Amino acid sequence: MSAAVLSIVVLAVIFVVATSRSVNMGVLALTAAFAVGLGAAGMSQADVLAGFPADIFLILVGLTFMFGFAQHNGTIDWIVAAGMRLVRGRVAAAPWIFFVLTAALISVGALFAVAIVAPLAIPFARRYAIDQLMMGLMVVHGALAGAFSPISVYGSFIAGYLRGQDLPISPLPLFLGPFAFNLVIGVLVYVFLGGRELLGRRVDTEALASGDQPGDGAPASGPQRLGAYQALTLAGLLLLAVLSVATDLDTGVVALSIGALFALLAPADSKRALDGVSWSVMLLICGILTYINVLETAGAVDYVSEAITSIGAPLLAVLLLCYLAGVTSAVASSLGIIGVAVALAVPFLEQGSVSPIAFTVALAVAATVVDVSPFSTNGALVLANVPEVDRDAMYRRMLGYAGVVVVAGPGLAWLTFLAPASLA
Template sequence: MSEQLTSIAVLLAIFLIGTLRSINLGALALVASFAVGSGVMGWETPEVLAGFPAELFVILVGVTYLFAIARNNGTVEWLVQAAVRAVGGRVAAIPWVMFTISCVLVSLGAVSPAAVAIIAPVGMTFAVRYGINPLLMGLMVVHGSAAGNFSPIGVLGVVTNGVVDTSGLAADPIVLFLANLVFNVLLGAGIYFGLGGRQLLGAGRNGARASSGGTHSTGGPRLPGTTGPTAATAVATQPALDHDDALPLDRHRIVTLASMAALVVGALIFDLDVGLTSLSAAVLLTLLAPATAKEAVGQINWGVVLLVCGIVTYVGLMQEIGTVDYLGDAISQVDAPLLAALLICYIGAIVSAFASTTGILGALIPLAVPLLATGQVSAIGLVAALSISSSVVDSSPFSTNGAMVVANAPKEQQPMVYKQLMKWGFGLVLVAPIVSWASLTVAAG
């Protein structure tokens, strides 16, 4: 068996063992990286760990650390109250507000993980505070950011259009942007109404609120693996926000808000690393107010960090071995161009669920050139289908965006959110390529 096929077989074994046994997939993946890298490839330890996502590790730790401090000192609660007042108490609008903010940030040039890292913690706090399904909120944030991915001035849009130009293919940045935007808006609508949006709309103004008492279930869909009123959308008999309950802006909260604003400005305007900037802010807040940060490090979900970093390390090893190129070359031999185009979309979706979307597009778009030379496949349609297939799966818990959602979900619901995101992410791996291929490539052909 070739090295590439061996790496694929080992990846399948990781998921099989992790499903049958209660073993962290990240730990399994790191062991697999050691076994394949050292045993099969004969690599030394630095080569085996070359794919370890140090940047992703710092993002996960830094952002969750900062927002743990913000939760502990009441800053996030203050933000929640301010945002609910801003939408006139219409809690049903909050998921769409998060979707829109994420989309706008990415469309204007923020990288998607940076936008999700900033918005997801606040969105998840809304979910807990107002009885919104955390899976609904997390997916709205992720797909909001995905909706802005291929803006002509966005990072991923610039990179993709640049690769298309370099490959000598016909390009249409506006079609690419709008096709991806519409696809994600439709997904957002399905997510909203499928995961509790109807109940939020029915609750009306000041209607939904998670509370330790005085709530009753609306009968809406419950989150898998949970029981009781908080598992569904809850409706409180009292208003969602009482001015008597409004938190004041004390010194600690002002400093924390300033730190969070600095994170946003640094990441979106000065292109500072999100992880290191948030970690710096967290350390500064800890120095200024040790009491409010006392338990923050313990609130970082290290199991999620291990899981994501382990899987990404193994996928990086697979890319270094040449597994993705191996699959791409095999597909290029397919005689039917439309079928080969569909297979390329599937490769983009599968690999991107674990690895860099930008890297996958950079590798796969040039592989499509021989297919497009036949004249049987639309260049614009295939690029759009491949771009959507490769980016929409970022809701997978193994990608940076999905991992941020899991890490910021309520601790007791993180296993449920992880499992549901994995089902959703891999559902998109199966569905997104064929839908985008049929609507953009086949129809255009």
């Protein structure tokens, strides 16, 4: 068996074992990277370690550490209350407030925006008799809508990777394509899961801001006004967005620096913010990306690309890649899957038979729209915030919705972005 075939077989085994045994995929991928790299691909330890994405790791640590302060000191609660005041307490607007909030957070770098917003959105839905599935889906699709902004982890990773391969990429279509796709899905979810029934209902915005809310849950912790600490935190979030867009400074370094400032000002919150960093997710993403480097060195990229090219129908080939990415992402890391799929498609795209920009947008949608699955990170975060009494029913409903999306989503992404580009 050649090194290329072996590396692909090992990748398949990693996915199967990780999902069936609930083992962190990154641990298996890192271990496999050294085993396959040193044993079959003829790489040195330094060569394998060179594939570890230190820049992505720094971004993830910096962003989650910084946003940990905003989550714990009430800044996010204040933003939610301010949003409800902006719409004058209209309950029908609440799902869209959370949709926009999640999209905004992830678009400026908060990779775990769902983890930040879901603990606010799901209790809010339960408290005000909003369908919890509808609210959870609005949060997830909001995150997916903003996930590919030029300064987000997803957007910067894909753009940087394609530029490194000397392939054309335009950050604007990569951002607007997934945004429009998920916005349309958000409208459909809102309409068919009870959004119209919320029209005419209102919330006491003063009670919401003070935390004195009716219902069966514990009172919310939203501050009555924006204090100095919260104002500084909000300024830090805005500063991150400005510096990331207007300068060449590394987003991770900027976020970590702002987080360090917060830690100096509020040492008591520093430990909670650091504990909130999801090291397991960091390991998962970095492990997968390290193994991608081994795949490339072993020749797997060229091997698969040649197989795809031999199909003789470029549109069919990319449709298969979209479904492969979508089905796998439903139970695994979307960012890792996108990395694998883009790496596999690079030689194929270099031939020019398919638009790299259209393919990347379609792949981005296909690999992320399935993140509503309860087995994916975002879906699991939503499910985790549902009260235990409702969790089994919510799980079944999420699983049913995810099944529909897995079957239809990648095909619709291909039909929306790739087919028109190929016919033009």
